[in-house]
Amino acid sequence: MLDQTDRKILEELSGNGRMTMKELGARVHLTGQAAASRVARLEEEGFIxxxxxxxxxxxxxxxxxxxxxxxxxxxxxxxxxxxxDENKKDVVNHYKISGDGCYLMECRFSGNEELDRFLTGLNKHVNYKLSIVIK
Known part of the structure; x- marks a missing residue:
């Protein structure tokens, strides 16, 4: 079971996983050694x-x-x-989903030509609905 200090440790590490245990301890009101022990336990228990x-x-x-x-x-x-698998360099995340569609894919492309090449190949196998991130 996580207490408030464990939750604060997870929050702090999510923002900056490179901070020292001394810095983490200061942010969660523990010594560096106590923070390191808690982090080790969170890793062992699969929370991290x-x-x-x-x-x-x-x-x-x-x-x-x-x-x-x-x-x-x-x-x-x-x-x-x-x-x-052949085009994995373009795919950031790929999820099998329920609801609207069978899969949800997140992709990155260097330009419209790369996007068009990918979509042309993709359409040989499946139909899709495309949304472009604006901001």
């Missing part, structure tokens, strides 16, 4: 599963951020999944 970074995709040249609802044309999804 990994540490990561957030990359600025715009600076990397990926100016188009899109979400696609995927509607399969047949009961066999294998050709679609094979297409995804």
């Amino acid at each position: 599963s990994k540490y990561t970074i957030e990359v600025n995709q715009q600076k990397l040249g990926y100016s188009i951020h899109a979400f696609l609802y995927i509607y399969t044309k047949s009961i066999s999804h294998q050709p679609y999944l094979a297409f995804l």
